[in-house]
Amino acid sequence: METKGINKVKGQFGASILKVETFRDETTLVVEKNRAKEVLEFLKKDPDLSYDYLTDVCGVDYQPRKPRFELVYHLCSTQYDRRLRVKVPLEEGDSVPSVESIWKAANWYEREAYDMLGIRFENHPDLRRIMMWDDFEGHPLRKDFPVKGKDFDKPFIPEL
Amino acid sequence: MAETRYMTINMGPQHPSTHGVLRLLLELDGEIVVKATPHVGHLHRGVEKLSETKTYHQVIPLTDRLDYTNGIGNNLGYVLTVEKLLGIEAPKRAQYIRVAVTELQRLAAHLIWLATHALDIGAMTVLFYCFRERESILRIIEEVSGGRLTPTYFRIGGLVKDIPEGFEESVRGFLEDFPRRINEYETLLTKNVIWMRRTKGVGILTAEDAINYGATGPTLRGSGVRWDVRKRFPYSSYDEFDFEIPIGDVGDVYDRYMVRLEEMRQSVRIVQQAVDNLPDGPIMAEDPRVVLPPKDDVERNIDALIRQFKIVSEGFEAPKGEVFMSVEAPKGELGFYVVSDGSNHPYRIKIRTPSFINLSCLPKMIEGKLIADVVAAIGSIDIVLGEVDR
Secondary structure, eight states, rough: OHHHHHHHHHHHHHGGGGEEEETTTEEEEEGGGGHHHHHHHHHHOOOOTTOOEEEEEEEOOOOSSSEEEEEEEEEEEEETTTTEEEEEETTTOOEEEETTTTOTTTTHHHHHHHHHOOOEEOOOOOOOOSSSTTOOOOOOTTTTTTTTTTSSSOOOOOOO | OHHHHEEEEOEEEEEEEGSSSEEEEEETTTTTTEEEEEEOTTTTTOOOHHHHTSSSSHHHHHHSHHHHHHHHHHHHHHOOOOOOOOTOOHHHHHHHHHHHHHHHHHHHHHHHHHHHHHHHHOOOOOHHHHHHHHHHHHHHHHHHHHHSSOOOEETTTEEESSSOTTTTHHHHHHHHHHHHHHHHHHHHHHTTTHHHHHHHHSSSSOOHHHHTTTTOOOHTTHHHHOOOOOHHHHOGGGSOOOOOOOOSOOHHHHHHHHHHHHHHHHHHHHHHHHTTTOOSOOBOOOOTTTOOOHHOOOOOOOHHHHHHHHHHOOOOOOOEEEEEEEEETTEEEEEEEEEHHHHHHHSSEEEOOHHHHHHHHHHHHTTTTTHHHHHHHHHHOOHHHHHHHH
């Protein structure tokens, strides 16, 4: 994304854009949680930016750092062939508005982020676990979850 | 007034047409699907979690096992991401070999798709033909890498070894034969009335929906969007190759079928060019941090021996930062998001697999349609559950 686009987002949202980083030609916007949805919607709708394609949503656990989580959106513009990363810092127990209403693709990605890291999404139409079974306890991709699992030595017998 | 009740049918996880362990919960009104809910995760092996405990090199074999029809293509996506993180580039010869074997692997993956898709719809003959040609591709891949299903051929910075003698001849021999074979498949299906009735106007996904739902690969191009990572964000010298991106028209099962067939022809062109223009030179980047020293050196020189020992036992430390890189896999855009904290293993890897998100478009394609079309639609998006569940 060129500077013009960044300036436009900055002009629109001011202090809510916490940081702009560039690493290996990739631009990252760090956005405050409360306005994340607005920023994403702006990035999609604005004709100069036109990030119409949601490539990926995932969470990263930075325990013991504060804030603990980062929610990472990867956007792509099919019109300008540009990519952008938007990161939203989150504390444990925080929830963010779902972007399912902006991109339908977010539906499963957000379910996965919820399943794997326990990030909650507001107004998600169907926030269930996606990889793990429904009565599974814990969130496997959190750093305090052991790699070998918590119940590796216990047989899994569902109650009938 | 009579009460309306729908019949619920559990399709899978052990259903032959769900291409693995996909469970579909279908609510039916007679023969019409009212609601379809895919349940995934039966093949979840925690690849992302496992990756966090391994050194960068040790992750490569895990990527083979994502989309197990496309081992080499997955290797490519991962090694390119780590190379981007390190700021290194494989030499030209390695890039060309990578393109050649990746496209061969794409052909093999598309052949499995065609075989199983046709089988699902009832055309069994195609399966035998497709697996015959796939066998010749796998032989070439085995010659090159030593593995058929899980090649683990690429290394960070290049290739594990150069192509063997006779590689070019066997590839040329295959390329000479293969376009004729594609025409053969077409005679079986393309104008076949049963095939057309089962696929035309079935499982339609409009271009707008395809983008909104995040579809990529032939599923997106079948809907008429000319979007291919190889053209839009060229990697591994793809910008030096001459090939077309076929697109469909209405976005039905038939269009996706035509797109993939044409893609096979284009892949043949790419492999041809890669073999014809194969440059000479080294196959590994010159970066002592990452690349193992030559075996001769290791035997004669204590410094090289130490370096080899360090790289093999400890791996290498990557700079702090995060990168996203994606490649065009046979199923669509395969992306890797690697977060590095400066240590010798990735802090977090997120794999954006094409099948996962293409599968989430399935309810859109089949709701309100006949139950018989569900099988056609699943076949046409070409999912591999190893990749959906990771």
